[in-house]
Amino acid sequence: MTSPFPAGSSSxxxxxxxxxxxxxxxxxxxxxxxxxxxxxxxxxxxxFTTVGILIILMTETIEFxxxxxxxxxxxxxxxxxxxxxxxYGILPLVMGTLxxxxxxxxxxxxIGLMAAIYLxxxxxxxxxxxxxxxxxxxxxxxxxxxxxxxxxxVTPLLRQWIPSLEATNILSPGLVMGVMIIPMIASLxxxxxxxxxEAMREGSAALGATKLETAVKVVVPAALSxxxxxxxxxxxxxxxxxxxxxxxxxxxxxFTFDITESMQTMTAYIVEVTSGDxxxxxxxxxxxxxxxxxxxxxxxxxxxxxxxxxxxFREVY
Amino acid sequence: MLHTRQPSSPSRIRxxxxxxxxxxxxxxxxxxxxxxxxxxxxxxxxxxxxxWLSLDFLTGRFSTSPExxxxxxxxxxxxWLLAVVVPVxxxxxxxxxxxxxxxxxxxxxxxxxxxxxxxxxxxPSIVYGILGLTVFVRALGFGSVVLAGGLTLSLLIxxxxxxxxxxxxxxxxxxxxxxxxxxxxxxxxxxQSVILPVALPAILTGAILALSRAIGETAPLVVxxxxxxxxxxxxxxxxxxxxxxxxxxxWTLDAALVADYAHLAAAASIxxxxxxxxxxxxxxxxxxxxxxxx
Numbered sequence: 001m002t003s004p005f006p007a008g009s010s011s012x013x014x015x016x017x018x019x020x021x022x023x024x025x026x027x028x029x030x031x032x033x034x035x036x037x038x039x040x041x042x043x044x045x046x047x048f049t050t051v052g053i054l055i056i057l058m059t060e061t062i063e064f065x066x067x068x069x070x071x072x073x074x075x076x077x078x079x080x081x082x083x084x085x086x087x088y089g090i091l092p093l094v095m096g097t098l099x100x101x102x103x104x105x106x107x108x109x110x111i112g113l114m115a116a117i118y119l120x121x122x123x124x125x126x127x128x129x130x131x132x133x134x135x136x137x138x139x140x141x142x143x144x145x146x147x148x149x150x151x152x153x154v155t156p157l158l159r160q161w162i163p164s165l166e167a168t169n170i171l172s173p174g175l176v177m178g179v180m181i182i183p184m185i186a187s188l189x190x191x192x193x194x195x196x197x198e199a200m201r202e203g204s205a206a207l208g209a210t211k212l213e214t215a216v217k218v219v220v221p222a223a224l225s226x227x228x229x230x231x232x233x234x235x236x237x238x239x240x241x242x243x244x245x246x247x248x249x250x251x252x253x254x255f256t257f258d259i260t261e262s263m264q265t266m267t268a269y270i271v272e273v274t275s276g277d278x279x280x281x282x283x284x285x286x287x288x289x290x291x292x293x294x295x296x297x298x299x300x301x302x303x304x305x306x307x308x309x310x311x312x313f314r315e316v317y
Numbered sequence: 318m319l320h321t322r323q324p325s326s327p328s329r330i331r332x333x334x335x336x337x338x339x340x341x342x343x344x345x346x347x348x349x350x351x352x353x354x355x356x357x358x359x360x361x362x363x364x365x366x367x368x369w370l371s372l373d374f375l376t377g378r379f380s381t382s383p384e385x386x387x388x389x390x391x392x393x394x395x396x397w398l399l400a401v402v403v404p405v406x407x408x409x410x411x412x413x414x415x416x417x418x419x420x421x422x423x424x425x426x427x428x429x430x431x432x433x434x435x436x437x438x439x440x441p442s443i444v445y446g447i448l449g450l451t452v453f454v455r456a457l458g459f460g461s462v463v464l465a466g467g468l469t470l471s472l473l474i475x476x477x478x479x480x481x482x483x484x485x486x487x488x489x490x491x492x493x494x495x496x497x498x499x500x501x502x503x504x505x506x507x508x509q510s511v512i513l514p515v516a517l518p519a520i521l522t523g524a525i526l527a528l529s530r531a532i533g534e535t536a537p538l539v540v541x542x543x544x545x546x547x548x549x550x551x552x553x554x555x556x557x558x559x560x561x562x563x564x565x566x567x568w569t570l571d572a573a574l575v576a577d578y579a580h581l582a583a584a585a586s587i588x589x590x591x592x593x594x595x596x597x598x599x600x601x602x603x604x605x606x607x608x609x610x611x
Binding site for chain 2: 060138
């Protein structure tokens with residue numbers, strides 16, 4: 001045991017000790033008061049981020065609508081920002097975004113759902129413990145690598161079957177985006193299906209149903225809210241995906257349904273404008289924010305919707 | 318007759334069992350499909366880039382002639398980027414999680430912050446790029462330097478870190494905290510010396526996954542105006558920098574014109590993928606090991 005008194009204690013050492021203790025206590029007390037406040041500041045940083053995004057997008061978008069009528073922006077089918085007589089219709093970008101996301105969900109929806117059924121209903125514990133992490137690794141592949149893959153491999157491959165396919169087109173990035181969001185849909189749907197209680201499966205099996213019948217008629221309907229939410233989140237992810245489309249879908253602002261043609265998405269337009277060094281203050285520069293605002297609002301709505309579906313239809317077992 | 322169909326004729330049972338078995342194969346194939354595509358992707362990238370992967374490539378500077386081009390600048394850029402992202406996300410991420418899990422009373426403010434974090438996680442990364450461009454690059458006048466890129470990517474991955482840290486804190490048994498209180502520990506003492514150390518492995522797992530996301534991000538950096546070619550190497554957080562995804566992006570764009578650029582992009586992709594697989598693999602391994610104990 002060391003002495004509780006400070007070294008070289010004199011006659012007034014007890015008083016020193018008390019003062020020392022009191023100082024310690026006040027220090028502790030201050031710490032206990034200020035640390036929660038500091039942590040609260042850190043936690044509110046996320047709120048500031050949202051507010052920051054909103055203020056920036058809104059103020060610059062308002063600047064844009066001073067130059068371009070809001071009606072023209074949302075109903076125009078021609079986007080020619082750099083032409084002598086510039087036109088700012090967002091619909092070609094909306095079309096490109098919807099078509100590529102549509103292709104992606106057509107690929108990822110069924111495959112992701114089937115993979116989820118396999119993982120949750122059929123796979124043995126061991127198979128599952130290998131398959132699931134492998135799928136998660138797939139989710140870790142950077143989108144730039146997917147973009148490279150789409151542009152240098154998938155497009156040339158598809159062109160062997162579809163000769164009319166352009167070098168940049170919306171089909172190939174759509175397919176690759178589908179592969180990209182398979183793990184997300186599979187994993188979220190599987191979570192929803194695994195939370196269906198075992199008793200419901202046992203009841204179904206007791207009536208003589210096969211695993212397939214149990215999965216299709218009992219488990220999937222019971223987990224439907226979670227499955228739909230995973231689809232909505234997958235689409236939202238595809239809407240916001242940038243690098244795959246920026247590389248493989250080209251920059252033609254086509255207003256068409258033809259998936260063999262080059263189309264531009266909202267995200268790819270943002271990349272094009274920011275890489276082109278549009279002079280700050282020009283209408284092209286502000287159009288960047290109007291497009292970003294549209295993208296932000298759309299994905300935010302989708303995410304809120306997914307949350308709402310997951311909450312509203314969550315079965316109470 | 319109530320039933321219109323014989324439920325148990327032998328042929329029908331045989332059909333149902335066959336359907337079940339076929340479904341198992343089909344669904345199993347679907348589960349393997351993604352992995353198969355990843356296999357094709359890996360084989361393709363390896364065959365394109367492996368011959369170009371040399372020590373000179375790893376240590377070389379960016380060059381316009383493909384034979385001389387290297388990625389050292391991008392590797393250093395990633396290092397400096399992490400020097401910003403790691404401290405910022407760890408302090409803000411863990412701090413926010415501690416506040417939300419251990420200090421905030423369940424009420425409106427907490428729900429509000431929590432919903433907000435959930436929604437931020439779904440904001441497309443390119444929107445963060447626009448935030449970074451407007452605030453860090455232009456308004457604060459940093460320019461396209463490491464600090465601007467690091468702060469932008471930190472904001473991008475913060476929701477992931479916070480949610481992971483919250484789950485980690487929630488999984489700490491409450492008895493541990495109670496024991497500390499019983500010994501007279503104050504709230505912050507308990508958090509600092511009991512709860513945080515126990516939750517740390519799980520927090521780190523989430524943080525590693527988030528960091529690997531930051532290392533692979535391209536879209537926000539394109540928007541920030543991060544260059545692909547970099548002659549002087551970055552030496553600090555106020556220097557201009559580049560990272561591997563940016564080099565892959567520019568090499569891919571030029572691959573249609575100069576075939577060798579495709580090889581460079583593939584070789585750089587191999588380096589990026591190996592680093593990310595090591596990071597993600599170790600995080601998944603850590604998590605499995607940790608969740609088995611709990």
